[in-house]
Amino acid sequence: MAVAVSFFMLYYYRSNPNALKVGTQAPDVAFETMDGQKFSLSEYKMPVMLVFFNTQTFLSSGIYTELYLRNVPYLKGIDKANRAKLIIVTDGEQKKDIIREKLSDSRYKVLENYIYLSNIKQAVKDYGLSIWPHFFLIDTNKQILYEAKVPSPGIVDDILDRSQ
Numbered sequence: 001m002a003v004a005v006s007f008f009m010l011y012y013y014r015s016n017p018n019a020l021k022v023g024t025q026a027p028d029v030a031f032e033t034m035d036g037q038k039f040s041l042s043e044y045k046m047p048v049m050l051v052f053f054n055t056q057t058f059l060s061s062g063i064y065t066e067l068y069l070r071n072v073p074y075l076k077g078i079d080k081a082n083r084a085k086l087i088i089v090t091d092g093e094q095k096k097d098i099i100r101e102k103l104s105d106s107r108y109k110v111l112e113n114y115i116y117l118s119n120i121k122q123a124v125k126d127y128g129l130s131i132w133p134h135f136f137l138i139d140t141n142k143q144i145l146y147e148a149k150v151p152s153p154g155i156v157d158d159i160l161d162r163s164q
Helices: 002-014 063-080 096-104 120-127 153-163
Strands: 030-032 038-040 048-052 085-091 115-118 134-138 144-148
Touching (some): 048 063, 048 120, 063 085, 063 153, 085 120, 096 115, 134 153, 144 153
Parallel strands (some): 048 085, 085 115
Antiparallel strands (some): 030 115, 048 134
């Protein structure tokens, strides 16, 4: 019984039960590009696909990281078609040279040009995250349209099709 309860608690914690829900106003988040340019979520006049990765998940080979790496090309396609901006946020305390080195690994190359730094502690608090990664689809009015541990590209497509 104790093992079952332990697994349930781990599953519950990993599901981000306090993450902001659909219909909630997305808090503004400040970002910095790897080149040092600064901007915020409120500056985007298009839907945003906001992915939170932290140092541990970005540098690990966990199952969720693998699922994201498989989905990123599809999400990048949505970005390139100007349907929604893809922003993958990683820990602002992580050193840029470590991120650049990791992006040189062929496995992580897919993330290049989509990684941004932020005050991750504040963002985690504002978005109600207990573990990472996590995905939010945010509309032009900065309302959350979809949130998930790992996004379903089909669901993202359907929501974007309906919101146009």
